[in-house]
Amino acid sequence: MSRKDIYLAVGVFAVAFLVPVFLKDSYFRHVLIMVFLWTVLGVAWNLLAGYTGQVSFGHASFFGVGAYASGLLFSHLGLSPWWGMAAGGLVAVVFAVPMGLVCFRLRGPYFALSMLALSEVLRLVATNWVGFTNGMVGILVIPTFRSKVPYYYIVGVMALVSVVVVIRIAGSKLGYWFLAIREDQDAAEAMGIPTTKFKLFSLCISAFFTGVAGSFYLNYMGFIDPSIVFSLPDISIMVILVAIIGGVGTVWGPALGAVVIVVLSEIVRNTIGEAHLLVMGLLVVAIIMFLPRGVGGWRFLRQRA
Amino acid sequence: MEVLEAKGITKNFGGLAAVRDLDFSVTRGEILGVIGPNGAGKTTVFNLITRVYPLTAGQIFFRGKRISEGLSTHRVIELGIGRTFQKTRPLARLSVLDNVMTSAFLRTNSRECAEEEALRVLEFTNFVDRKDLLASSLNVAARKRLEIARALATKPELLLLDEVAAGLNPREVQEVTELISRIRDSGVTVMAIEHVMKFIMSVSDRILVMHHGAKIACGTPREVASSPQVIDAYLGEDYAEG
Numbered sequence: 001m002s003r004k005d006i007y008l009a010v011g012v013f014a015v016a017f018l019v020p021v022f023l024k025d026s027y028f029r030h031v032l033i034m035v036f037l038w039t040v041l042g043v044a045w046n047l048l049a050g051y052t053g054q055v056s057f058g059h060a061s062f063f064g065v066g067a068y069a070s071g072l073l074f075s076h077l078g079l080s081p082w083w084g085m086a087a088g089g090l091v092a093v094v095f096a097v098p099m100g101l102v103c104f105r106l107r108g109p110y111f112a113l114s115m116l117a118l119s120e121v122l123r124l125v126a127t128n129w130v131g132f133t134n135g136m137v138g139i140l141v142i143p144t145f146r147s148k149v150p151y152y153y154i155v156g157v158m159a160l161v162s163v164v165v166v167i168r169i170a171g172s173k174l175g176y177w178f179l180a181i182r183e184d185q186d187a188a189e190a191m192g193i194p195t196t197k198f199k200l201f202s203l204c205i206s207a208f209f210t211g212v213a214g215s216f217y218l219n220y221m222g223f224i225d226p227s228i229v230f231s232l233p234d235i236s237i238m239v240i241l242v243a244i245i246g247g248v249g250t251v252w253g254p255a256l257g258a259v260v261i262v263v264l265s266e267i268v269r270n271t272i273g274e275a276h277l278l279v280m281g282l283l284v285v286a287i288i289m290f291l292p293r294g295v296g297g298w299r300f301l302r303q304r305a
Numbered sequence: 306m307e308v309l310e311a312k313g314i315t316k317n318f319g320g321l322a323a324v325r326d327l328d329f330s331v332t333r334g335e336i337l338g339v340i341g342p343n344g345a346g347k348t349t350v351f352n353l354i355t356r357v358y359p360l361t362a363g364q365i366f367f368r369g370k371r372i373s374e375g376l377s378t379h380r381v382i383e384l385g386i387g388r389t390f391q392k393t394r395p396l397a398r399l400s401v402l403d404n405v406m407t408s409a410f411l412r413t414n415s416r417e418c419a420e421e422e423a424l425r426v427l428e429f430t431n432f433v434d435r436k437d438l439l440a441s442s443l444n445v446a447a448r449k450r451l452e453i454a455r456a457l458a459t460k461p462e463l464l465l466l467d468e469v470a471a472g473l474n475p476r477e478v479q480e481v482t483e484l485i486s487r488i489r490d491s492g493v494t495v496m497a498i499e500h501v502m503k504f505i506m507s508v509s510d511r512i513l514v515m516h517h518g519a520k521i522a523c524g525t526p527r528e529v530a531s532s533p534q535v536i537d538a539y540l541g542e543d544y545a546e547g
Binding site for chain 2: 171172173176177179180183184186187188189190191192193194195
């Protein structure tokens, strides 16, 4: 099962990697880059929430911390933000450990809300600690490439790696123990599973990918400020939508969710302008009503869940 | 030799003494039954052994090692104590096999080894034909059996069974009685809480009787059944005297 998924992943991405050869329009390339970026974020969130059952409303923390780690290394030390990408993931993990130790004392909605609170704290720190972060002025870097193609491949590889990592985890001891924690934390503990430790593992892996994605965002867009990268609606909530629309607790759900959400929001934005959020909201309601397991939970794409 | 020894264990929940100054021990290879009226503190004893709650007072030793302080539940399980839950707790959205494999991963990191061990346990518990069913689809008897299979897959030296015969029909009780004897024969020491008298009387080597959190009798099924205090606790004073 997991081998088949890996072949499928490599196949899907191999096809996707041919796309820029034919697709010359830079707007469409941008849309696909966003699909890959949201795939990474959705996959990362889904590992923690869908597999381990720890729903987080504060994943913007790790996105923002990752983005700011590479941004600050650049603005303070002159280090290329590409080097900062590795640092972005690691710094996100460094933040994730204490956040997890605090928030994992709570369960269910209380965990979700405590993550949200910490994420807002980080946004406020980034906003107000002007001497260190530049506050709302933000951080500007000069994009390395003028063409979108390098970005397309970099984020594409990130998405492929994140999907393969989750497939590998799902078929291993780690995956089984994550699922056990999701299904019943007390039963898991009575099966000998150190639940706090494994919840932390899950959070760290999730935070790492989210942080790397944040760093990539800085490199690609060339500009970040706290209200963008620590955004509650645009990052924390959006990533939940991506995973829910695609199918929580499935390997392919977040990737499908990323396609649906990014493409739909672009279409809606381009056609009806001002009302796009309203229409997006209605679409989300419709998908949740008629495909409660998400697009990826429908028929043949359903995974062991 | 004593596998488990409890010395003066006490647990207070606020003003309520759920377990009071209880001493007991479990000898290697035996089946110790635990009975008592509802609220006697039987399940609390299991929760104290597995560190779901900390003790108010007293000490518990497992194979001579003190386990009543500083350990978390999963550490106690890892040392070799398996347990089931009275109210069954299946991993609902996983298959029976996956449930048991999850436990088997405690002793191995390899998926193949975990699967092999899980299949062995399912074979042992006569459950292998239902390995691909979702745990949520099982009936009460099957859920109880899954609890046992899952606990066995952690390779325990001592198995704590919490009412595995409750709510079963006579044939199912017979099956679980046989299963528990086989578990003992495979070298696992068993401590079983039970209300079903036929079951506990036939399966136990010794029986510990609890009432209001304290021990009122402990001995062979025959000794316990004729103890006046036991009859008193179950049926009232009038019967005990007559």
